[in-house]
Amino acid sequence: MTVQVSLQHAFDAFALDVAFEVPAGVTALFGPSGAGKSSVIKAVAGLMRPDRGVIRAGDQVLLDTDKGINLPPHRRRIGCVFQDDRLFPHLTVCQNLSYGRWFSPDKGGVSFDQVVAMLGIAPLLARRPQTLSGGERQRVAIGRALLSNPQILAMDEPLAALDEGRKAEILPYLEHLRDQTQIPILYVSHSVSEITRLAGTVVVLGKGRVLKAGPVAEVFSDPNLSPWLGGVREAGSVITATVAAQEDDGLTCLHTSAGPLWLPRVDAAIGAALRVRIAAQDVMLAVQRPEGISALNILPATVVALRMGDGPGAMVQLRLGEDLLLARITRRSAVHLGLAVGSPVFAVLKSVAVAPGDIGAPLITP
Amino acid sequence: MPDWLSPDEWRAVALSLRVSLWATVLSLPLGILVAFALARRQFWGKQVLNGLVHLPLILPPVVTGYLLLLTFGRKGFVGQYLDMMGVVLAFQWTGAVLAAAVMAFPLMVRAIRLSVEAVDAKVEQAASTLGAAPPWVFATVTLPLILPGIIVGAVLAFAKAMGEFGATITFVANIPGQTQTLPSAIYAFLQVPGGDPQAFRLVLVSIFVAMAALVLSEWASKAVARRISGA
Numbered sequence: 001m002t003v004q005v006s007l008q009h010a011f012d013a014f015a016l017d018v019a020f021e022v023p024a025g026v027t028a029l030f031g032p033s034g035a036g037k038s039s040v041i042k043a044v045a046g047l048m049r050p051d052r053g054v055i056r057a058g059d060q061v062l063l064d065t066d067k068g069i070n071l072p073p074h075r076r077r078i079g080c081v082f083q084d085d086r087l088f089p090h091l092t093v094c095q096n097l098s099y100g101r102w103f104s105p106d107k108g109g110v111s112f113d114q115v116v117a118m119l120g121i122a123p124l125l126a127r128r129p130q131t132l133s134g135g136e137r138q139r140v141a142i143g144r145a146l147l148s149n150p151q152i153l154a155m156d157e158p159l160a161a162l163d164e165g166r167k168a169e170i171l172p173y174l175e176h177l178r179d180q181t182q183i184p185i186l187y188v189s190h191s192v193s194e195i196t197r198l199a200g201t202v203v204v205l206g207k208g209r210v211l212k213a214g215p216v217a218e219v220f221s222d223p224n225l226s227p228w229l230g231g232v233r234e235a236g237s238v239i240t241a242t243v244a245a246q247e248d249d250g251l252t253c254l255h256t257s258a259g260p261l262w263l264p265r266v267d268a269a270i271g272a273a274l275r276v277r278i279a280a281q282d283v284m285l286a287v288q289r290p291e292g293i294s295a296l297n298i299l300p301a302t303v304v305a306l307r308m309g310d311g312p313g314a315m316v317q318l319r320l321g322e323d324l325l326l327a328r329i330t331r332r333s334a335v336h337l338g339l340a341v342g343s344p345v346f347a348v349l350k351s352v353a354v355a356p357g358d359i360g361a362p363l364i365t366p
Numbered sequence: 367m368p369d370w371l372s373p374d375e376w377r378a379v380a381l382s383l384r385v386s387l388w389a390t391v392l393s394l395p396l397g398i399l400v401a402f403a404l405a406r407r408q409f410w411g412k413q414v415l416n417g418l419v420h421l422p423l424i425l426p427p428v429v430t431g432y433l434l435l436l437t438f439g440r441k442g443f444v445g446q447y448l449d450m451m452g453v454v455l456a457f458q459w460t461g462a463v464l465a466a467a468v469m470a471f472p473l474m475v476r477a478i479r480l481s482v483e484a485v486d487a488k489v490e491q492a493a494s495t496l497g498a499a500p501p502w503v504f505a506t507v508t509l510p511l512i513l514p515g516i517i518v519g520a521v522l523a524f525a526k527a528m529g530e531f532g533a534t535i536t537f538v539a540n541i542p543g544q545t546q547t548l549p550s551a552i553y554a555f556l557q558v559p560g561g562d563p564q565a566f567r568l569v570l571v572s573i574f575v576a577m578a579a580l581v582l583s584e585w586a587s588k589a590v591a592r593r594i595s596g597a
Contacts, residue, residue: 045495073494074503086492090510090593099506103497148496 031205046073079150087129100148135166221324223307223315257321282353283327378551386527389466401478431536466527481515521583
């Protein structure tokens with residue numbers, strides 16, 4: 001099922017005017033604070049009425065202001081997870097989880113036991129929300145939304161209020177969710193690493209408008225978008241790889257469409273598909289294959305796009321086999337190397353530059 | 367019937383309990399409604415409603431009683447129509463219920479309003495996204511969360527009704543066995559020579575009932591709050 005969203009709304013500070021589609025899998029709404037991400041989620045959930053708009057979930061019209069259709073939240077079947085968990089304080093974890101189930105018209109979908117097992121919340125069932133940690137509460141909130149048997153899951157920065165440790169604790173559960181359910185997930189975040197791990201599609205919002213929408217690898221490697229994607233330091237791209245071998249000296253050899261890639265030990269079985277985020281500033285470029293260099297990964301590539309920055313930097317988008325890679329170098333180097341669209345180059349990546357958090361669990365593309 | 371109270375005294379106590387109970391039970395739904403309107407809604411005349419609700423708190427009770435008489439007396443502008451339907455409030459125990467309810471209403475509304483304002487509307491929104499229609503959101507989320515406030519409001523109203531004197535005696539007079547409530551009875555005993563012992567017994571009953579109500583409400587609202595906070 002695909003969700004179609006088209007909204008216009010005039011706020012005091014800015015005007016929201018967006019249109020995009022949410023296919024199956026995780027679609028990330030990405031952008032800086034104040035870009036309108038949360039307003040879009042509210043409008044989809046029916047908690048805010050936009051000035052104009054159309055929202056369709058498959059064949060069902062949730063909102064069409066021109067035709068005067070505006071389904072109330074309880075009839076939209078959008079499972080929401082908010083930044084604050086919004087659990088019911090007067091109910092136990094078990095009752096919180098069952099709440100939406102009770103109102104759900106069809107009791108199909110995932111079972112209570114499946115959700116409890118997937119989120120690892122079995123030991124919490126008899127407790128009350130106030131006695132849980134932030135990470136536990138958020139897991140219960142996700143389970144509660146899931147058990148209401150929603151046709152879409154809408155998550156508004158579900159990890160933003162948690163510290164790094166708790167985030168790392170929940171991300172694998174979200175990956176399970178993505179891979180084990182068929183529900184389209186609209187995921188709002190301003191964290192590049194979260195989106196890289198979870199999303200298949202990204203919609204980049206800036207000042208109330210869609211700047212770019214498309215597959216994660218394509219959007220995140222777009223050099224023109226890097227100022228919007230959390231600044232040049234956060235810029236990076238996502239490549240897909242499969243585990244080829246676990247080697248004796250602690251390295252893992254990954255197979256990519258452009259050749260082998262050696263990274264520090266990745267805990268995954270041989271043959272497992274992975275997504276690896278590579279920060280643009282960790283990639284060096286050379287016009288000849290470098291010899292006598294410590295970096296293990298030297299991959300042939302072609303320059304696809306070049307964007308000279310306002311400062312000393314430049315962003316270079318490379319085609320690396322079937323993947324796109326983003327490299328951040330200086331303008332001086334770009335000029336010195338004579339880089340232009342179509343130039344053949346070698347991308348050099350230090351193995352140790354890739355942190356474990358940049359490697360996502362296998363993505364099953366729907 | 368305990369023999370340490372004379373029949374007249376006992377009747378006054380029983381009548382007061384009955385009047386207060388009815389006054390509380392009957393005004394509770396309206397109290398919740400008004401508390402919600404004042405806490406959540408913006409509407410034309412909100413300040414007027416707020417003022418009307420609070421008027422009995424600040425007016426001299428005798429004025430409230432007189433206004434009730436003008437309105438609900440047999441010739442009053444509402445009372446005359448009630449009279450046609452065979453309903454008479456003035457100088458009846460049912461009139462005492464009305465007087466007590468009106469006098470206790472501001473206390474009840476204030477307590478409930480505070481608890482409504484403390485409810486996080488975002489939690490109610492979460493319930494609606496989980497498929498609960500507005501009446502269900504109210505019944506399963508809002509009502510349990512404001513229950514401590516409702517208990518406190520109801521007990522305050524009951525205690526106020528037990529002690530209500532000025533408006534009651536003005537609207538329904540002081541007829542033993544019919545409209546003579548506990549405070550009216552105390553007043554009557556104090557007006558006759560040698561009535562002090564009877565008055566004093568009723569004062570003790572009055573103190574006992576008030577304390578019991580207070581302890582009960584503290585206990586109940588704490589028990590409910592503990593359930594909500596999970597501590």
